[in-house]
Amino acid sequence: MSTSGEHPLKFGIVTDIHYNPETETGNQTEAGLERCIEKWTREGAEFVIQLGDLINREGPEAEADLIAVRDMLARFPGKVHHVAGNHCLAVPPERYKAIMGLDSLYHTFASHGIRFIALDGMDVSAINEPQTEADHHLLEYYRDVVKAPFYCGAIGARQLEWLVSELDLALKNEEPVIILSHLPLLEETTDEKHGLLWNHEEVVAILSRYPNVRAVLSGHYHAAAKAVRGGIEFVVLAAFGGGDGVMDGDCLIVKASGNRLVFRSRQDDILLNLDNT
Structure with a gap:
């Protein structure tokens, strides 16, 4: 994986914060994220990726929780790129976009010659009105026939067209691509629940x-998982925090250099070889 300039790309990544100020772990979130920000800043992260499920509560408290945890992450001195999770959309999608400063729930950005493509996995779901006839049929199929979990969703027709166009452009520009998705894409990287x-x-x-x-x-599945399909590494990151409270190891630093991604946690480094040749 090529990176521009002499220095490799470093970025922070975190997922499934599930902020809830009424819980013991929720009260530890701010201090935990402060430690994350100190770590990301100290190690030279150029930006942070947040992979979804910032909040946990529904109803009138959801918006206040979203604003609170957004502001915690905004203390990072660089850009924070947000991917919406199913719990995030307890706040209506249009309001969520306004709060998070997003024009769209699916979007793309580039750094050091690497193209990042963020997907909206709740595009077709119980919380969204289908945008096309194809999306309407897709929702009916998964909701009524498959009986798929209502808290998950699908990528709709318009987003699929956009994804293909972005992938075509990245291939033309010889950009390696990293996909960001709150929901896992392989059965072997999640569980039935x-x-x-x-x-x-x-x-x-x-x-x-x-x-x-x-x-x-990806996030969503709170235990870490990894699999390879067609030369693509599918990595599901562990949720922020846990039964023992907020852990510094949940605030990962990712280093992209050559054809490798290295995920640096508190305990060890996970090395991915991203050379598809």
Whole structure:
């Protein structure tokens, strides 16, 4: 994986914060994120990726919780890139976008010659009105026929078209691609309780057509998992915090250098070889 300049790309990443000020771990969130920000800043992270499920409560408290945890992360001196999770959308999608400063729940950005593509896995779901006839049929199929988990969703027709166009452009520009998705895309990287992207097989088939797609980073399933499919590394990151409270190891630093991604946690380094040649 090529990076521009002499220095490798470093970025912070965190997922499934599930902020709830009424719980013991929720009260530890601010201090835990402060430690994360200190670590990310100290180690030279250029930006931070937040992979979804910032909040845990529904109803009138959800918006206040979202604003509170957004402001905690905003103390990081660089850019924070947000991926929406299913719990995030306890706040209506349009309001969520306004609070988080997003034009769209699916978007793309680049750094050091690497293209990052963030997906909206709740595009077609119980919380969204279908945008096209195809999306309407997709929702009916997964909701009424498959009986898929209502807290997961699918990528709709318009987003799939956008994804293909972005992948085409990245291939033309010889950019390696990292996909960001709150919902896992492979069955072997989640469990029945948590579920995964409804139309994951269709999306994985699309990604597999592009030799420059190197990794898919996800959250949602709170235990870490990893698998390889078609030369693509699918990595599900462990949730922030846990039964023993907020742990510094949940605030990962990712280093992209050459054809490698290294995830540095408190305990060890996880090395991914991203050379698809």
